[in-house]
Amino acid sequence: MTPEEKLALIKINAFNYLRTDWLERLLEIFGSGQEILKQTPKTLSEEGKISLETAEYFLKSALELDAEKEIENTAKVGGHIYIKGEEGYPEEFLNIKEPPLVIYVRGELTTNLAPTVAIVGTRKITPYGRRATTKLAGDLAEAGVIIVSGLARGIDSVAHAEAVKRKKPTWALIGTGIGRCYPAENKELALGIIENGGAIISEYPFMTSPLAQHFPRRNRLIAALSRVAVIVEGEVKSGALITAKMALEQGLDVFAVPGPIDSPTSGGPNKLIKEGAGICLDARDIIDALPVNIKSTLKTQEIYKEKEEVSDLSPEEAKIIEAIGTGESTIDELSVKLNMDVPSLSTILFSLEVSGYLRCEDGKYSKAKI
Amino acid sequence: MLASVLSSAIKALEGFIVKVEIDIAGGAPTFTIVGLPEQEVKEAKDRVQAAIRNSGFDFPLRKITVNLVPAEIKKTGTHFDLPIALGILAASGALSNLAQNKLSEMVFIGELGLNGKVHACAGVLPMLISLRRTGTKKAVIPLANKEEGEFAEVPNFGASSLKEVVDLLEGKILFHQEYQSPKVEENLEGFDLKEDFSEVKGQALAKRALEIAAAGGHNVLMIGTPGTGKSMLAKRFSSILPPLTKEEMLEILQIYSVCRMLGKGKKIFQRPFREPHHTISNIALIGGGANPKPGEASLAHNGILFLDEFAEFSRNSLEVLREPLETFKVTIARAKDTLTFPAKFTLIAAMNPCPCGYHGHPVKTCNCTPVQISRYKSKVSGPLLDRIDLTVNLNPVNYKDWQAKSEGETSAQIRERVIKARKIQEERFKNSKTTANAFMTVSEIKKYCPLPEGGGEILELAMKKLGLSARSLDKILKTARTIADLEGSKNIKKEHIIEVMQYRPLDRKGVSDI
Numbered sequence: 039m040t041p042e043e044k045l046a047l048i049k050i051n052a053f054n055y056l057r058t059d060w061l062e063r064l065l066e067i068f069g070s071g072q073e074i075l076k077q078t079p080k081t082l083s084e085e086g087k088i089s090l091e092t093a094e095y096f097l098k099s100a101l102e103l104d105a106e107k108e109i110e111n112t113a114k115v116g117g118h119i120y121i122k123g124e125e126g127y128p129e130e131f132l133n134i135k136e137p138p139l140v141i142y143v144r145g146e147l148t149t150n151l152a153p154t155v156a157i158v159g160t161r162k163i164t165p166y167g168r169r170a171t172t173k174l175a176g177d178l179a180e181a182g183v184i185i186v187s188g189l190a191r192g193i194d195s196v197a198h199a200e201a202v203k204r205k206k207p208t209w210a211l212i213g214t215g216i217g218r219c220y221p222a223e224n225k226e227l228a229l230g231i232i233e234n235g236g237a238i239i240s241e242y243p244f245m246t247s248p249l250a251q252h253f254p255r256r257n258r259l260i261a262a263l264s265r266v267a268v269i270v271e272g273e274v275k276s277g278a279l280i281t282a283k284m285a286l287e288q289g290l291d292v293f294a295v296p297g298p299i300d301s302p303t304s305g306g307p308n309k310l311i312k313e314g315a316g317i318c319l320d321a322r323d324i325i326d327a328l329p330v331n332i333k334s335t336l337k338t339q340e341i342y343k344e345k346e347e348v349s350d351l352s353p354e355e356a357k358i359i360e361a362i363g364t365g366e367s368t369i370d371e372l373s374v375k376l377n378m379d380v381p382s383l384s385t386i387l388f389s390l391e392v393s394g395y396l397r398c399e400d401g402k403y404s405k406a407k408i
Numbered sequence: 409m410l411a412s413v414l415s416s417a418i419k420a421l422e423g424f425i426v427k428v429e430i431d432i433a434g435g436a437p438t439f440t441i442v443g444l445p446e447q448e449v450k451e452a453k454d455r456v457q458a459a460i461r462n463s464g465f466d467f468p469l470r471k472i473t474v475n476l477v478p479a480e481i482k483k484t485g486t487h488f489d490l491p492i493a494l495g496i497l498a499a500s501g502a503l504s505n506l507a508q509n510k511l512s513e514m515v516f517i518g519e520l521g522l523n524g525k526v527h528a529c530a531g532v533l534p535m536l537i538s539l540r541r542t543g544t545k546k547a548v549i550p551l552a553n554k555e556e557g558e559f560a561e562v563p564n565f566g567a568s569s570l571k572e573v574v575d576l577l578e579g580k581i582l583f584h585q586e587y588q589s590p591k592v593e594e595n596l597e598g599f600d601l602k603e604d605f606s607e608v609k610g611q612a613l614a615k616r617a618l619e620i621a622a623a624g625g626h627n628v629l630m631i632g633t634p635g636t637g638k639s640m641l642a643k644r645f646s647s648i649l650p651p652l653t654k655e656e657m658l659e660i661l662q663i664y665s666v667c668r669m670l671g672k673g674k675k676i677f678q679r680p681f682r683e684p685h686h687t688i689s690n691i692a693l694i695g696g697g698a699n700p701k702p703g704e705a706s707l708a709h710n711g712i713l714f715l716d717e718f719a720e721f722s723r724n725s726l727e728v729l730r731e732p733l734e735t736f737k738v739t740i741a742r743a744k745d746t747l748t749f750p751a752k753f754t755l756i757a758a759m760n761p762c763p764c765g766y767h768g769h770p771v772k773t774c775n776c777t778p779v780q781i782s783r784y785k786s787k788v789s790g791p792l793l794d795r796i797d798l799t800v801n802l803n804p805v806n807y808k809d810w811q812a813k814s815e816g817e818t819s820a821q822i823r824e825r826v827i828k829a830r831k832i833q834e835e836r837f838k839n840s841k842t843t844a845n846a847f848m849t850v851s852e853i854k855k856y857c858p859l860p861e862g863g864g865e866i867l868e869l870a871m872k873k874l875g876l877s878a879r880s881l882d883k884i885l886k887t888a889r890t891i892a893d894l895e896g897s898k899n900i901k902k903e904h905i906i907e908v909m910q911y912r913p914l915d916r917k918g919v920s921d922i
Contacts, residue, residue: 221778221779223782368801370610370611370612370613370803370805371803371806373612374610374612380613380616380907380910381616381891381903381907382903384903384907384909384910385906385907387910388866388906388909391874392870392874394873398874400631400767400768400801401631401800401801401802401803402768402801
């Protein structure tokens with residue numbers, strides 16, 4: 039591919055599209071990106087059988103995008119732009135419906151034989167979802183699995199963070215341009231992903247802002263790069279379920295983490311289980327679903343080892359953990375339940391929190407570990 | 409003929425003597441007031457004219473000039489009616505020599521009605537108090553302001569009509585030298601606070617936070633869904649504060665006097681509790697206006713400023729509160745003049761956890777998106793939050809707790825501990841301007857808040873594991889100092905620092921958000 043053609047294709051990719059089936063048609067008709075850019079909206083609309091408005095908008099966005107600047111900016115953050123079919127462009131994308139024409143990658147992306155598992159879920163994470171994701175993603179990353187997710191708030195972020203914490207690679211397929219961080223609070227996490235050999239991948243131009251229609255679309259890419267998909271938490275109508283649908287369409291094994299039947303955020307996984315998805319109770323369920331040749335590259339001894347229950351908690355600490363159970367408790371509730379005053383409860387809760395047994399959010403304590 | 413009568417005027421909360429000069433000369437009948445009178449002072453002309461006629465005197469139909477000395481300071485208020493009327497009577501020869509003599513011994517304050525009655529007016533108390541400072545003058549004030557006038561402890565006469573004042577000057581009525589001193593101390597000590605902490609069920613953490621706030625003068629932010637008792641707790645906060653001292657009460661009374669908020673029978677023996685609505689304008693909140701008046705911040709002086717729906721206040725309103733929170737006063741700077749109103753209050757702020765209010769509610773579902781929630785929370789961040797040492801999350805009390813028979817501690821019990829802790833602080837800061845732990849300077853923190861053994865490790869852990877920011881370190885130490893004082897402990901202990909972590913939930917950002 040000539041450099042000019044690459045620039046032309048990067049320009050063509052500027053369009054904020056919902057569907058792109060016609061884009062391939064145009065490329066077939068006109069032969070190259072450069073050729074397309076020379077056409078008038080009218081010819082594009084007639085030849086490509088798209089509406090005139092779409093053609094006008096498409097050409098306008100394409101011509102406005104400065105492709106050289108795109109390459110320059112991407113290089114500045116240590117990233118690359120890959121065109122479909124070019125070396126470095128993941129083969130996995132070629133097998134899906136509407137493969138991205140161009141992808142922007144920050145970090146390292148080697149998809150061949152990668153032990154990848156998608157862990158996705160709701161942004162409205164519950165303490166239960168957090169515990170489950172922490173445990174699952176932690177164990178999988180420890181074994182060498184590359185966690186694939188979407189860098190959204192909630193489950194996605196927790197899953198990525200567990201891999202980063204262990205200095206393992208993890209891949210984030212994001213719905214904005216790679217020049218942006220959305221949500222902004224994930225800036226540090228995004229850096230962690232890059233620093234630990236992971237990758238941030240997007241099919242949108244460098245500075246694309248978070249637009250609602252982009253997020254469901256990128257879910258097909260999460261599914262494409264993964265061998266197994268796990269849905270931890272998500273409402274019945276949610277992005278996580280879209281990912282599950284895409285994963286099923288692409289022939290992946292889909293697993294769901296069961297949850298309480300009255301928890302809205304477990305509605306999605308529970309429904310998937312009812313419809314026949316695999317039940318994921320721990321990392322072993324997922325590892326077992328990976329192809330043998332990939333499974334053999336993982337360090338799975340730890341995961342399969344039956345662990346003895348050792349508790350290093352003091353009787354008082356154990357009492358508090360028991361009182362909190364699987365739910366959430368405020369310090370007020372604990373003080374009534376255990377008949378302790380606020381100052382002395384604070385001391386124990388603090389030590390449990392810093393040692394990672396408990397988590398406190400908005401004044402409510404919940405278990406942080408399974 | 410020339411006459412002069414003494415009166416008083418107010419600048420901010422300070423009274424000063426104003427000499428009202430009246431000249432009656434021949435010529436076409438006119439009536440002019442000079443000496444920078446504001447609109448309400450100019451209108452005295454018509455009131456005075458009618459009041460004199462309707463009190464049975466003749467109004468001189470000649471050229472009348474009234475001058476208010478010092479003439480370069482703006483005069484506001486309706487209380488110049490009485491001295492102007494008396495001056496006109498004196499200058500027109502309607503008063504006897506005896507009355508003329510007596511006229512110069514007194515200061516006159518009062519608004520006149522058309523029928524000659526003396527009406528209440530604003531600022532009587534600070535004007536009388538300034539008399540106390542400038543010399544021993546007797547004062548004639550409106551009868552309706554008599555009650556507040558007593559607090560000034562200056563000989564005063566409560567007049568009900570112009571006629572009565574003339575009778576007083578003519579010697580037909582006696583000026584009672586003795587004033588009834590309101591038994592201030594007794595009233596303050598024994599004041600019965602109707603609302604008690606024991607009426608609030610559950611919320612042990614919030615109650616504890618308020619106790620610490622009361623003991624150390626800290627500001628508090630309460631975050632909780634509607635119906636968790638935020639307002640209820642705030643309203644009862646004054647019941648655990650130490651009783652007002654006489655000086656504090658006088659300061660409050662003067663502010664309320666200027667704002668005409670001291671009606672008959674309205675006594676202030678309790679710390680004020682002000683709860684302005686979040687739509688309040690900056691001026692109403694902080695004070696100001698064309699003729700600067702104290703705002704809510706000053707009306708809450710020595711008491712509590714409760715800002716419910718904290719996040720709904722405009723950023724600008726919150727910004728202007730920074731000055732009183734840092735300097736305990738409000739300064740209104742004008743090209744010509746700078747006025748200062750005291751504004752030392754405890755800020756109690758309350759807000760919902762999210763725009764709809766139900767984030768984290770056990771039963772009701774919250775409809776807010778995570779973005780909305782974090783945007784809502786970030787509205788209160790920044791410089792003002794830096795002045796708030798204690799933050800607590802309140803959660804709905806479940807029915808079982810609510811039903812529980814055991815009543816919590818009464819306000820009196822908590823107040824006793826608060827007073828003890830305050831005594832310790834009084835001793836600590838006896839040679840300093842600081843009055844409570846919350847207001848310690850950096851060097852005082854260094855001196856009085858040494859970290860206990862192992863305290864440094866705790867803070868380090870908290871920063872690393874809970875994402876506590878380093879900028880909150882001073883606040884943690886100040887609060888820990890108060891907790892130690894409540895316990896009567898000489899030094900800050902490890903557990904005091906740990907307890908403070910409970911009151912810094914908003915600091916736990918970043919790390920735990922992932």
